[in-house]
Amino acid sequence: MPAPEALIFDMDQTLVDSAPIWRGGVLALFRFLEKTCTPEIAAHFAGLNIYDIASKAVELTGAPVDIKEAQRIAHDALVERYRQGQVTEMPGAAALVERLHGLAPLIVASGSPLEGIARATEQLQIRSKFTELLSSESVPRGKPHPDVFLKAAALVGANPQRCLVFEDSVVGAQAARAAGMACFVVPSCAPALLEPLATRIFGHWDEVSWELASKAEPKTWD
Numbered sequence: 001m002p003a004p005e006a007l008i009f010d011m012d013q014t015l016v017d018s019a020p021i022w023r024g025g026v027l028a029l030f031r032f033l034e035k036t037c038t039p040e041i042a043a044h045f046a047g048l049n050i051y052d053i054a055s056k057a058v059e060l061t062g063a064p065v066d067i068k069e070a071q072r073i074a075h076d077a078l079v080e081r082y083r084q085g086q087v088t089e090m091p092g093a094a095a096l097v098e099r100l101h102g103l104a105p106l107i108v109a110s111g112s113p114l115e116g117i118a119r120a121t122e123q124l125q126i127r128s129k130f131t132e133l134l135s136s137e138s139v140p141r142g143k144p145h146p147d148v149f150l151k152a153a154a155l156v157g158a159n160p161q162r163c164l165v166f167e168d169s170v171v172g173a174q175a176a177r178a179a180g181m182a183c184f185v186v187p188s189c190a191p192a193l194l195e196p197l198a199t200r201i202f203g204h205w206d207e208v209s210w211e212l213a214s215k216a217e218p219k220t221w222d
Helices: 019-033 050-061 067-084 093-100 114-123 147-155 170-179 210-214
Strands: 006-009 106-110 132-135 163-167 182-185
Touching: 006 147, 019 050, 019 067, 050 067, 067 114, 093 210, 106 114, 106 147, 114 132, 132 147, 147 163, 147 170, 163 170, 170 182
Parallel strands: 006 106, 006 163, 106 132, 163 182
Antiparallel strands: none
């Protein structure tokens, strides 16, 4: 079977542990909303970009604010935290990028702002390994819609059905499925939630080899 034409990486909790940075951005949003971010509300945010998080927060809390202003506040707060903060590698992620570099185009397709993607990959010293960096803020719809993954494939002229996505979340795996792409996952949630979506689930990125990646096929559904 043909090898992947592109390898597309989510970033947050896939390549880097940026959860503290995102928590700071979300807390700034909720201070503006004058609401509390409960665990029940926060559960809706996994995998979304900051604009979609702001929209969802306004919807769920009923805060009487302008959505565009809430999005601006949240986005600016998140970007500032990327500028000031440090990210740490998700275990095995940088080594995986090194193993796969040069075997197919590598692309980051993330819900983080583009500046945050660039800064985080530079901190991990893997920026140069990627052909493209892409934020879902640049497409009409964020995850779980397929737009950012489809744009990633288009940027390198790849057939979506011959692309492999690396993810951690249900929303990201849903986006890969909607794009018709294979998806390898090291879960940041209960693995059972990803079993219907992922091509294959791993416990650690060290378990992923080019041999496995080269044989990945999109999952089929009845």
